[in-house]
Amino acid sequence: MTIGMSDEDRELRDSVRGWAARHATPTVIREAVEAKSETRPAFWGSLAELGLLGLHLPEEVG
Structure with a gap:
């Protein structure tokens, strides 16, 4: 199942x-x-800029 x-x-x-x-x-x-x-890897900031560090959080918490 997909x-x-x-x-x-x-x-x-x-x-x-x-x-x-x-x-x-x-x-x-x-x-x-x-x-x-x-x-912390050098690319960590770019992960944050893309919003990838907060994907697991609901939108209402930012």
């Missing part, structure tokens, strides 16, 4: 996919996995 996607869902998917292709490259992910200590 989940129906709206045009808005597809636009979000495409936007996130494009962002990941530019910022979360295999090299970046590999470096993060192999790092000696955990740090």
Whole structure:
């Protein structure tokens, strides 16, 4: 059974996919996995700008 996607869902998917292709490259992910200590990635700010850090929250909380 598949989940129906709206045009808005597809636009979000495409936007996130494009962002990941530019910022979360295999090299970046590999470096993060192999790092000696955990740090916030350089691309974190762009995630926030896109609003992706709050996708799990209802719109009324911002």
